[in-house]
Amino acid sequence: MMRWTNLVAACVFVALAGGANAASSVDDSLDEIAGQIVDRTRSDGTATIGISTFTHSDGTCSDLSNYISEFVVDSLFNAGEGKIDIIERSQLSAIFREMELVFDGTIAPDAAKRLGEIEGVDALVTGSLIQFGEQVKVQARMIGTQDGRLFATARSEFPSVGSVAEMMSTRSRAACGFSEAAGGGEAAPTTQVVVVEGAGGQVGATQGQSLVEPSRRYASDVYDAEVSTLVYSKSSGDTTFAMRFKNTTEKTIALAYMPKTISVADGRGGFLTYTGNWSGLRTCYSESYLQYCNSSDPKYATVLPPGKAAQLNFQMRGEKDVEDPKFTLALELVVTPDVDDKESYTVQSLGFYDMPPDS
Numbered sequence: 001m002m003r004w005t006n007l008v009a010a011c012v013f014v015a016l017a018g019g020a021n022a023a024s025s026v027d028d029s030l031d032e033i034a035g036q037i038v039d040r041t042r043s044d045g046t047a048t049i050g051i052s053t054f055t056h057s058d059g060t061c062s063d064l065s066n067y068i069s070e071f072v073v074d075s076l077f078n079a080g081e082g083k084i085d086i087i088e089r090s091q092l093s094a095i096f097r098e099m100e101l102v103f104d105g106t107i108a109p110d111a112a113k114r115l116g117e118i119e120g121v122d123a124l125v126t127g128s129l130i131q132f133g134e135q136v137k138v139q140a141r142m143i144g145t146q147d148g149r150l151f152a153t154a155r156s157e158f159p160s161v162g163s164v165a166e167m168m169s170t171r172s173r174a175a176c177g178f179s180e181a182a183g184g185g186e187a188a189p190t191t192q193v194v195v196v197e198g199a200g201g202q203v204g205a206t207q208g209q210s211l212v213e214p215s216r217r218y219a220s221d222v223y224d225a226e227v228s229t230l231v232y233s234k235s236s237g238d239t240t241f242a243m244r245f246k247n248t249t250e251k252t253i254a255l256a257y258m259p260k261t262i263s264v265a266d267g268r269g270g271f272l273t274y275t276g277n278w279s280g281l282r283t284c285y286s287e288s289y290l291q292y293c294n295s296s297d298p299k300y301a302t303v304l305p306p307g308k309a310a311q312l313n314f315q316m317r318g319e320k321d322v323e324d325p326k327f328t329l330a331l332e333l334v335v336t337p338d339v340d341d342k343e344s345y346t347v348q349s350l351g352f353y354d355m356p357p358d359s
Contacts, residue, residue, distance in 0.1 A: 025158055026064075026067070026068065026071070026158055026164065027071065028158075029138065029156045029158060031075050046083060046084065046085050047083065047084050047085070047122050047123070048084075048085045048086075048087065048120055048121050048122050049076065049084055049085070049086055049087070049121070049122065049123050049124070049125060050086075050087040050092050050115065050121045050123070050124045050125070051069065051072055051073050051076075051086060051087065051088050051089055051092070051124075051125050052069075052089055052092060052124055052125060052126035052127075053065070053066075053069055053089050053126065053176050053177070054066075054068045054069045054072075054126070054127040054128060054129060054138070054140075055127075055128055055129070055176060056128065056129050056130070056131075056168070056171055057128055057129070057130045057332070057347065057348070057349045058171075058349055059173060059176075059349065059351070060171035060172055060173050060175070060176070061171060061172065061173070061175040061176035061177075062167060062168040062169075062170060062171040062175065063167040063168065063170075063175075064129065064136075064164060064167035064168040065129055065168070065171075065176075066175065066176075066177075067167065068127075068129070068138065069089055070088075072125065073086055073088045087119075087121060089177070090177070093177065095115065095119055096111070110148060111148070112124055112143050112144070112145045112148035113145055113146070113147065113148045115145050116145025116146060117145075121145050122144075122145060123142055123143065123144055123145060124142070124143045124145065125140060125141070125142055125143075126140075126141050126143070127139055127140040127141060128346070128348075129168070130346075130347050131160060131168075134159060134160050134161065135157045135158070135159060135160060136157060136158055136159075136160045136164065136168070137156070137157045138156050138157065138158075139346040139347075141221055141337075141346075143221060149221075149248075149249050149250065214326070214353055214354035214355065215352060215353050215354075215355075216228075216230075216352055216355050217352075218350050218351065218352060219248075220335070220348060220350075221337070222247065222248060222249045222251075222253050222335060222337045223245050223246060223247055223248055223249075223253065223255065223304075223335070224245070224246045224248055225243060225244065225245045225246075225350060226243065226244050227241060227242070227243055227329065227352050227355060228242050228243065228244050228311075229241065229242035229358060230242075230327060230355055230356075230357050230358050231357060231358055232322070232325055232327075232357035234320060234321050234322070235320065235321075236317075236320065237317055237318050237319055237320040237322075238275075238315055238316070238317050238318075239264070239272060239315065239316045239317075239318060239327065239357070240313070240314075240315050241312075241313070241314055241315070241316070241329065242311060242312070242313050243281075243311065243312045243313075244309055244310070244311050244312075245281065245304070245309060245310050245311075245312070246304075246307070246308070246309040247304040247305065247306055247307060247308055247309070249306060249337065250306050251306065251337065251338045251339075251340075252303060252304065252305045252306065252338070252339045252340075253303075253304050253335070253336060253337055253338065253339065254293075254294060254295035254301040254302065254303050254304070254334075254335075254336035254339050254345075255281060255282075255301065255302050255304065255310065255333050255334070255335060255336075256281070256282055256283065256284035256293035256294075256300055256301040256302065256333060256334040257278070257281045257282070257283050257284065257312055257331070257333060258283075258284050258285075258286075258331065258332045258333065258334065258347070259274060259278065259283055259285070259314075260285075260286065261330075261331050261332035261349075262274050262314075262316075262329075262330070262331040263329070263330045263331070264316050264318075264327060264328065264329050264330075265327070265328045266318055266319065266322050266325040266326070266327055267325055267326030267327060267328065267354060268319075268322055268323070268324075268325060268326075270318050270319045270322065271318070272316035272317060272318035273316065273317045273318070274314070274316055275314075275315045275316065275317050277313075277314060277315040278312065278313060278314040278315075279312075279313045279314075280302075280310060280311040280312045280313050281302050281310050281311070281312035282298075282299065282300055282301050282302045283300065284300050284301070284334045285300075290334060290345070290347070293334040293345070294334065294336040294339075294342045294343070294344075294345035295336055295339045295342060296342055301334065301336065303339060324356075325356070325357060326354040326355065326356060327352075327354075327355045327356075327357070328351070328352065328353050328354060328355070329350075329351070329352040329355070330349065330350065330351050330352075331349075331350055332347055332348065332349050332350070333347070333348050333350065334346075334347055335347070335348050
């Protein structure tokens, strides 16, 4: 397998990193991404890049996210001129099945390293789309297969108007084309469909089979998270959560909690209300604070050196005397993978599913 002498520089994605210079169209942004990858690649041979799925922040896909995933492949092929070999997402999904791994749009470090060792992949590109008002932000991440770590991130944005808005009006997990491990073939269809109205408000959803296994842990490209404590009081209806976040990279990262994004259900038809009792991880109060929540202002982000951990404690209030609750928790964090590159920040969604309370 070929090795890059300057892989980080190869994938800075200046097109996306130029947050101050929003692209006028989706195609312009993606063409520039491909050109920058090629221009900045210094290698002693041909680089092999795997293109994973670009998803919306809730883990679903749409016509727009799938278009972006495919267009990145075409742009790299045209711009590469023999310098880059591309493994597109359908091939990547097949490789994951052969390696008895689940292909779900996320790339765990061990999976990335195995792709490098067994399949000769040098790096993986994955990304997400997030809607802010009338703009769509595309956030891309590059993962090296030598150590399985995230080493470059970037972003761009374009208007959510006309055909762009129409292309993401309907989203579903099934549209991502994810697959299961160990010969499971394509993922079984699910009836979950999210319909988006206007600037991104959810107006309807239906749920078929369960999409995920019960879990109190979450692994991202730069940190691991777990719900370490979950205490439910039947007498008051209060539920107390303690979450821990550990930096799994070799760089100093920053995390900020967005309280307005939190959602908790008890698995019995009830939703909990956020009481505002929080401590630990610093808070990013709204989208208008994002430029401060990347560690630019220490009041709004918690900085974690390599290997260090932080905790978030908060309380929710729901129904009293719920029998056998199974809590599902969703929230968003502002994540800065490298505090020396504050413009690398992204907004990431986390999910923890069907959690019984501690006995």
